[in-house]
Amino acid sequence: xxxxxxxxxxxxxxxxxxxxxxxxxxxxxxxxxxxxxxxxxxxxxxxxxxxxxxxxxxxxxxxxxxxxxxxxxxxxxxxxxxxxxxxxxxxxxxxxxxxxxxxxxxxxxxxxxxxxxxxxxxxxxxxxxxxxxxxxxxxxxxxxxxxxxxxxxxxxxxxxxxxxxxxxxxxxxxxxxxxxxxxxxxxxxxxxxxxxxxxxxxxxxxxxxxxxxxxxxxxxxxxxxxxxxxxxxxxxxxxxxxxxxxxxxxxxxxxxxxxxxxxxxxxxxxxxxxxxxxxxxxxxxxxxxxxxxxxxxxxxxxxxxxxxxxxxxxxxxxxxxxxxxxxxxxxxxxxxxxxxxxxxxxxxxxxxxxxxxxxxxxxxxxxxxxxxxxxxxxxxxxxxxxxxxxxxxxxxxxxxxxxxxxxxxxxxxxxxxxxxxxxxxxxxxxxxxxxxxxxxxxxxxxxxxxxxxxxxxxxxxxxxxxxxxxxxxxxxxxxxxxxxxxxxxxxxxxxxxxxxxxxxxxxxxxxxxxxxxxxxxxxxxxxxxxxxxxxxxxxxxxxxxxxxxxxxxxxxxxxxxxxxxxxxxxxxxxxxxxxxxxxxxxxxxxxxxxxxxxxxxxxxxxxxxxxxxxxxxxxxxxxxxxxxxxxxxxxxxxxxxxxxxxxxxxxxxxxxxxxxxxxxxxxxxxxxxxxxxxxxxxxxxxxxxxxxxxxxxxxx
Ligand code: GAL
Numbered sequence: 001x002x003x004x005x006x007x008x009x010x011x012x013x014x015x016x017x018x019x020x021x022x023x024x025x026x027x028x029x030x031x032x033x034x035x036x037x038x039x040x041x042x043x044x045x046x047x048x049x050x051x052x053x054x055x056x057x058x059x060x061x062x063x064x065x066x067x068x069x070x071x072x073x074x075x076x077x078x079x080x081x082x083x084x085x086x087x088x089x090x091x092x093x094x095x096x097x098x099x100x101x102x103x104x105x106x107x108x109x110x111x112x113x114x115x116x117x118x119x120x121x122x123x124x125x126x127x128x129x130x131x132x133x134x135x136x137x138x139x140x141x142x143x144x145x146x147x148x149x150x151x152x153x154x155x156x157x158x159x160x161x162x163x164x165x166x167x168x169x170x171x172x173x174x175x176x177x178x179x180x181x182x183x184x185x186x187x188x189x190x191x192x193x194x195x196x197x198x199x200x201x202x203x204x205x206x207x208x209x210x211x212x213x214x215x216x217x218x219x220x221x222x223x224x225x226x227x228x229x230x231x232x233x234x235x236x237x238x239x240x241x242x243x244x245x246x247x248x249x250x251x252x253x254x255x256x257x258x259x260x261x262x263x264x265x266x267x268x269x270x271x272x273x274x275x276x277x278x279x280x281x282x283x284x285x286x287x288x289x290x291x292x293x294x295x296x297x298x299x300x301x302x303x304x305x306x307x308x309x310x311x312x313x314x315x316x317x318x319x320x321x322x323x324x325x326x327x328x329x330x331x332x333x334x335x336x337x338x339x340x341x342x343x344x345x346x347x348x349x350x351x352x353x354x355x356x357x358x359x360x361x362x363x364x365x366x367x368x369x370x371x372x373x374x375x376x377x378x379x380x381x382x383x384x385x386x387x388x389x390x391x392x393x394x395x396x397x398x399x400x401x402x403x404x405x406x407x408x409x410x411x412x413x414x415x416x417x418x419x420x421x422x423x424x425x426x427x428x429x430x431x432x433x434x435x436x437x438x439x440x441x442x443x444x445x446x447x448x449x450x451x452x453x454x455x456x457x458x459x460x461x462x463x464x465x466x467x468x469x470x471x472x473x474x475x476x477x478x479x480x481x482x483x484x485x486x487x488x489x490x491x492x493x494x495x496x497x498x499x500x501x502x503x504x505x506x507x508x509x510x511x512x513x514x515x516x517x518x519x520x521x522x523x524x525x526x527x528x529x530x531x532x533x534x535x536x537x538x539x540x541x542x543x544x545x546x547x548x549x550x551x552x553x554x555x556x557x558x559x560x561x562x563x564x565x566x567x568x569x570x571x572x573x574x575x576x577x578x579x580x581x582x583x584x585x586x587x588x589x590x591x592x593x594x595x596x597x598x599x600x601x602x603x604x605x606x607x608x609x610x611x612x613x614x615x616x617x618x619x620x621x622x623x624x625x626x627x628x629x630x631x632x633x634x635x636x637x638x639x640x641x642x643x644x645x646x647x648x649x650x651x652x653x654x655x656x657x658x659x660x661x662x663x664x665x666x667x668x669x670x671x672x673x674x675x676x677x678x679x680x681x682x683x684x685x686x687x688x689x690x691x692x693x694x695x696x697x698x699x700x
Contacts, residue, residue: 051384053191054086056430058385059423061405063088065113066097077120079411084423085122092127092197096134105179118189126190128278130173131197132159141168147205150250163203164274165211177278185286193290195278200271204247212247215266229536230258257455257537264451268303291315293350303447305487308341317351323364325663331374333473335381340485344436349378351389354415355403369689371418376691380652380659382437428677435655439484440641442495443472446488452505460562462579465502472501475632480643482652492517496639499525506531511546518552519612523639527619528580553616554588554609569597571605575627582620658694662686
């Protein structure tokens with residue numbers, strides 16, 4: 001998994017062999033321009049949804065016909081029919097062809113492809129190509145190229161070389177989006193709009209500095225409020241004029257944490273504003289749904305709750321970071337998040353790889369059957385389709401070795417055969433389109449908490465947000481339950497169990513919401529170093545966490561005691577743990593397990609508090625995965641959420657379909673034989689590595 005770096009060193013943000021990126025978006029502080037208001041905040045267009053237009057689930061991927069010739073296009077048509085492709089994402093990186101010089105558009109070639117796809121029964125997800133401005137643009141507007149924290153201006157020759165705060169870039173992006181929407185807004189092939197690609201590149205240039213100051217002025221109104229929030233009394237950082245404020249560029253040592261956190265918030269807002277620019281330009285000419293593909297889980301620095309509110313359908317790209325069962329868990333993690341960011345609505349898996357697992361310094365291949373399993377997992381968790389990057393593997397360019405639906409070897413290949421089989425399965429599952437998934441358990445996610453934990457000068461480098469978040473989700477996944485994600489300030493009452501990992505930053509409103517949840521009968525598990533700062537990154541005084549949460553948990557954390565690297569500890573109940581410990585005082589809670597080492601020996605490590613009609617649990621250390629899962633199992637049993645299936649079976653009910661994915665080593669018998677939509681026959685069991693999709697109203 002990509003783990004975000006710190007702002008000082010993070011551009012280019014290295015990922016998968018070094019592609020630069022950064023990102024950002026909510027609308028807490030950014031001054032809105034008038035076109036931001038056109039249709040802003042709207043969720044649905046007046047048009048029909050994607051599943052409606054396709055008559056079922058989407059199947060296909062990024063299609064880049066400009067890399068090929070007529071002979072190949074003819075073969076594409078035939079192979080797409082064979083694989084039952086019904087949606088192709090077109091034009092993502094076509095800016096240099098669509099607008100070969102400023103203001104001169106060449107749409108003829110795209111007309112032909114759209115007409116050809118339409119005639120072939122393939123709908124189009126039409127992209128705006130703004131993630132990759134053409135060379136002429138950057139030469140004409142060098143100030144629109146991104147600048148790294150240490151002042152290096154990047155140049156073209158790759159992709160994503162733009163600055164979202166540069167007026168020339170924003171105008172050009174709006175321009176091409178407008179031109180495309182005017183021409184293709186009601187083209188019968190177009191079923192969906194795909195704005196940009198994976199927002200966004202971070203930038204520290206002068207345009208960014210100006211926009212950042214504007215955002216800060218809007219947020220704080222008075223300079224003294226900013227000085228107070230950022231704690232500028234420390235290290236002689238007091239600002240006497242707004243113009244003295246910079247983005248967190250390279251500096252001598254630790255940046256001001258408030259400045260760093262606000263920069264993340266600002267950039268996320270900026271990306272959202274850039275998205276809205278284009279979405280509004282499109283909506284003026286088209287009633288088709290509009291989205292942008294978000295990258296999960298930790299690659300982009302976007303507030304995905306905010307993006308979820310602005311897109312007509314949440315679309316995500318997902319590439320597992322480890323093979324085998326870890327990839328399956330990661331896939332469920334991505335799916336649960338995508339569903340949650342859209343408020344539970346169906347979402348869309350915009351990209352995955354047929355044969356791509358990004359495992360650190362190499363790209364691993366998938367095992368036979370994994371294309372199907374991963375795709376079914378996405379659909380089970382709420383995706384209205386399974387799309388890939390990309391249709392045909394490129395023969396040249398920087399992603400020559402990235403897998404595709406039609407590999408270099410051509411259609412006579414394992415990959416294309418598995419793709420074709422998957423196409424038939426996706427077609428058989430069309431009745432699930434539009435239906436939803438219900439979870440009884442939630443994990444809390446907040447972009448502010450993520451960014452806050454990423455500032456420099458934290459007490460341990462082992463506090464990675466996404467590692468902690470994923471571990472919490474994994475424990476629930478291992479226990480066989482489906483999990484939602486929720487924001488700490490969301491209504492939580494419908495969940496029987498809420499887990500709060502890595503909730504370092506917690507607002508008073510969030511703490512009060514959690515207190516109310518427990519009081520009202522919920523069970524809350526809060527993990528270490530929670531609620532230690534408020535939304536301004538100011539430490540909670542008098543003991544952590546935030547007062548309302550202390551009340552719900554019946555504890556007071558007096559002292560943080562990070563463990564030494566590689567130090568292992570064992571709690572009084574045998575739980576093995578590492579990384580972190582805290583000096584916890586009981587204030588109404590009981591100790592369920594205690595520390596056995598050093599000055600903490602005999603002091604509470606895991607606590608439980610009966611509060612109102614519910615229970616607040618606090619876990620002040622980091623258990624080994626197995627013991628973490630055991631704890632989660634125990635809590636799930638207490639709240640009565642227990643999987644009916646043996647360990648290793650992922651069972652998800654979506655609408656009237658039950659998806660069973662057997663990740664274990666044993667054959668799992670069904671309670672009674674049932675018609676399986678994957679194999680289209682009656683089955684009595686699910687073999688190891690196998691999947692089945694059964695209709696619940698047919699006795700499954
Ligand atoms: C995605 C990106 C695609 C392609 C793909 C390769 O993140 O949107 O354009 O680069 O990764 O994995």
